[in-house]
Every structure is written in structure tokens, then in C-alpha cells.
Amino acid sequence: MATLYFLCGKMAAGKTTHAKALAAQTGALLFVQDALLETLYPGEILTLKDFERCAGRLQAALAPQIKALLRRGLDVVLDFPANTLKQRAWFRELFEAAGAAHELHWIDTPDALCKQQLRQRSAHLPPGTPWTSEAEFDAVTAWFQAPDAAEGFRVVRCPRA
Template sequence: MNNLATLYFFCGKMAAGKSTLAKQLANDHNAILLVEDDLLSQLYPEEIIDISSYIKYSWRLKNAISDPICNLLLNGISVVLDFPANTQNQRQWFRQLIEKTNAAHELHFIDATNNLCKQQLKKRSRDKPDGTAFTSEAEFEAITKYFQAPKDTERFNIIRYERS
């Protein structure tokens, strides 16, 4: 099926600017924006306390919304997924959506330095209560060790932004 819908998704370290770019692309392309952090906080407000619980509930959410996302794409509606595509394993889900719908896609890779991400993390965490998950430099380090930049062999249409 050939349609005009595009799937937009993102790769980049924590606080690289993925969510800001996601909002901009959704606005620019009149696309549906789905934000994993918002959905998870509404569905599982007390359950996500560490990386392993995040992984559990993230996959549960992805399984629940895969068919509706595919239906949007198949009906010519572009979708911006503010969900991390930060590891090869995470990118498999996006690959499944693309193959199921034959939609056009753009993987926006924000290649930002650790120092820039840590500075931005401090800024965005200022107004959050102490103890808020995924706001500390230690959590940044713990999550970043799993980061895998996309490779050409993964066959995604990659748009790269270098930020330092």
C-alpha cells in the first residue's frame, strides 16, 4: 500500500532533545504525537521505579498500541512516536511497525555529547520534585551505558543531528 503517512521516531541519549524535536515534527507535519513518558505515567504511575520496571511496562504499552498506530499509518495519518529507539532491541519494534504498514519513516538521531545531555538534564530536572525518576546524573550514566547508535545495516532512513 502506498500512502502519504510517515512514522517519525527518535534515537538519542537521555536529555539530548528528542521530546522537543518530536513536538516540533508533530506540529510541522500535522501528525499524531504519542509520548511514552506521558502514557506510562498515566497508566503505571507507581509501578515504574527502576530500569527493569520501565522495560516491563514499556513493552506492555508498545504491545497495546501497536495495532492502533498501524491503523493510523495505513489510513494515511502520520505518527510521531516520542519513544526511545536507543538500542537495537528497541528499534525492532519500530521496524515491525514499518514492515506491517509499509509506511515511510524517519529515524531522527540526535548525536549529542554526554556533557550537553547532562547540562540539559539538570535544566529540565530543576522544577521536578526530589526523587523523581530518571533525573539524576547517576541515572543518566546507568541508562547511557546501554545506548547504541543506529547503524546503516539496520536499514532505517536516518536523519542525524550533531550537538555538542
């Protein structure tokens, strides 16, 4: 049975790094939302509303293909945010429709470390670039909902200090 691996964690928590390592470790196919969005919508995602619109289109386009891959027995890692109940519902629909197993990897990183990593990864970008400041971190993190046992996911907690 195939497995859908997906991740939650705050901005700059290390989700993409973890997703790449997980895909290498399991031999799974890896889809990275940020890279796909940048390729499909270069320079168009300037606000949270832009992100939601473009990410929604991407999810709608990929969902049938992801389900097909899982049905064929191929493991998939989705480096897409599973940071809210609503976002996690999309992942549930994918693995349940495909009859696949799943793992939700929670990259549990303290805010201070996330902010430090955000500064490091944004250092080469021009000031004011979206998604690079502590203000953007705080705005996005306000929406984060840690996974709860009542949701019924198989959670793999990956604490970072």
C-alpha cells in the same frame, strides 16, 4: 504513503522537544511514551525493570492502533526510545507491517549537554527521584547504540552542540 517518524538519542538529548516540533511541522499524530506511562502507571516506575515492563505493555497495546493509523495514510511521530537494536526492531515491525515509509531522527547530543539539560529539567523534583541524576544518565546511556547504516533505516541525523 504515510510516514512513521521515530527518534533515538541519549536521555535528556532533546528527543521530546524534537518530536513535538516534528509533529507540528508534518501534521503527524504524536504519541509521547513518558506522558502515557505517567498517566497509566503513576508513581509505579521506580526502576529500569519497572520501565521495561510498563513500556512493553504500552507498546503491545498501541502497536495495532499505530499500524491502523499508518495504513489509513496518517503520519505518526513516536516519542518512544529507539536507542538499541532491540528497540528499533519494534519500529521496523510497525512501518513494515503497515507498508509505510519511515524516518529515524537521531538526536546526536554530547553527554555534557545531556547532563546539563537533565539537571535543568530535574531541578524542581525532590532528590532521589528516578531518572534525574547523572548516575541514572550513565546507567541508561550505557545501553545506547547509535544507528548504523547496516540496519537499513532512513536516518536523519540532528546534531546538537
